[in-house]
Amino acid sequence: MERATFDALRSVEGAGLLAEASAAYGREDEFALGTRLRRAHAPDLVAAALTQARLRARAVDKFAPADAARMFFTVDGYEQATRVRVARHRAERLAAALGRGATVADLCCGIGGDLVELARAGLTVTGVEADELTAAVAAANAAALGVPAQVRHADATTTDRTGYAAVVCDPARRGGRGRVFDPDAYRPPWSFVLELLAATACVKVAPGLPHERIPGGVEAEWVSERGEVKEAALWSGDLACDGVRRRATLLPSGATLTDRDDPGPVVRPLGAYLYEPDGAVIRAGLVTAAAARVGGGLLDPSIAYVTADAAVGTPFARGYRVLDTLPYDVKALRRYVRDHGIGVLTVKKRGVGVEPEKLRAAVRPRGERTATFVVTRVAGAATVLVADPL
Ligand SMILES: C[S@@+](CC[C@H](N)C(=O)[O-])C[C@H]1O[C@@H](n2cnc3c(N)ncnc32)[C@H](O)[C@@H]1O
CATH class of the missing domain: 3.40.50.150 (Vaccinia Virus protein VP39)
Structure with a gap:
């Protein structure tokens, strides 16, 4: 959009056009709307108004709807x-x-x-x-x-x-x-x-x-x-x-x-609960601080999963009860999925070269039940933890 077109969009005519375009956007076919608006306004002004209307509709993803409806955007700026x-x-x-x-x-x-x-x-x-x-x-x-x-x-x-x-x-x-x-x-x-x-x-x-x-x-x-x-x-x-x-x-x-809450690394054997730290905690290198909050430790010194003996509510990690521990063996996992009637399977992984989509397809979930497999290294071996979100 040219600067002059933006200024025109803020004139009395432009503001009226933008209000009309924003109100009709998403309710009326965009092509038909453009054709209708061009009967009364210059094509470049209509194009700019439609772009603003489109960006305002998209902007509810980032801004409060009442703000998005009044704001102006460029594509890059948004x-x-x-x-x-x-x-x-x-x-x-x-x-x-x-x-x-x-x-x-x-x-x-x-x-x-x-x-x-x-x-x-x-x-x-x-x-x-x-x-x-x-x-x-x-x-x-x-x-x-x-x-x-x-x-x-x-x-x-x-x-x-x-x-x-x-x-x-x-x-x-x-x-x-x-x-x-x-x-x-x-x-x-x-x-x-x-x-x-x-x-x-x-x-x-x-x-x-x-x-x-x-x-x-x-x-x-x-x-x-x-x-x-x-x-x-x-x-x-x-x-x-x-x-x-x-x-x-x-x-x-x-x-x-913060790192002031971090007692340093504690590695411990698998307990009855598994915790998956929030991404900000992981990026900040504070997984062991989150582990301390649940009285737990790391399953592996280089993997961002925490294990503990108790279910502790914390905002810093998502908790799971560990229902079963299985070796990473696709045939055995397929049998487990069949025997437990699992049809909706979520696969999470960390620290192992497993592709969740491929594993899901390989174990053929067909039943009625829902399950989460967490594939990771436990005591150095690739292991599947069947986990139930808390
Ligand atoms: C990531 S955006 C800022 C987004 C803004 N914080 C927001 O929430 O809308 C970065 C902006 O820096 C501007 N920019 C780049 N170099 C600049 C400079 N030397 N002086 C002033 N602005 C610059 C770009 O044009 C761009 O609009």
Whole structure:
């Protein structure tokens, strides 16, 4: 979308067209809708309105429906935007550390996913965005949602950072060929991230960031939402918690676990219960901290499964009762599946070269009952644990 088309979409005519397109989108055939709207409006404006309507419909996945219905998006901006729950968690942590009203610069604000939540958390926020259209979209979103945020179209790397209590930065992690995993290929690059982390900053990074990249004195926080790892953020200066290097935070509950809770590795024999840690706990290298919460230990020093003798409710891991322990032998497993009338079989695996789909097909589940097979190494041997979720 051209900047001029976006501006036209925010004129009286454009706003009316967008409202009509959004209301009809999903209810009316898109081709017929486009044809109808083009009778009264220019084709490029109709195309832009339909794209916005499509993105608004999609955006309920990341944003509150009432916000999504009022926001503006670019395709890239939507894909890179932080999900609302994660953005709110980060903004509230910043506001708690800095105090309401503190000034914060959001140095790569995109379409404003984080920016809006920073403002809503009571921070005085200025967004900086290098792409002109994206900056205009961020400003339009702040206005549409009624939040007091400034947006500047500028390069973050040359923006004067003096006067801000903290900076937030969410570098672009997409290149021409999709997602970028190498931190040196972030935009702005890793060297700039390190510069920010030498002061008071919060930088969003990919969850796969190698732990050795985390600078000394910086806290890394991995965040999952409903069990799915969404991102990691690096906290420095006044924002880092004393002595914490690694943290896992689970949303929506906000339950949090750190390396200060970690007693170190305990490996023990299989007990009556198995626990599968949350992805954020695994990424943060805190499986043994989660094990301590259930009074358990690792089944194997290099595999992220925990075993314990008791059923303990914990947000940090999913628990299972171990019903049976079987050697990994496909014929014997097929017999087990047949004898127990298993028809719906979930296969999970860790630390063994087994393909769950192939194993499921090979054991031919045909019965009425449901079961979970966890394939892993127990005492060095590939083993199947028949597990019943708690
Ligand atoms: C991952 S997105 C930010 C998403 C944002 N946090 C949100 O929730 O909507 C990164 C943004 O950084 C912008 N960017 C990249 N390099 C920049 C630079 N040097 N200065 C300012 N913005 C930059 C990109 O244009 C992109 O919009």
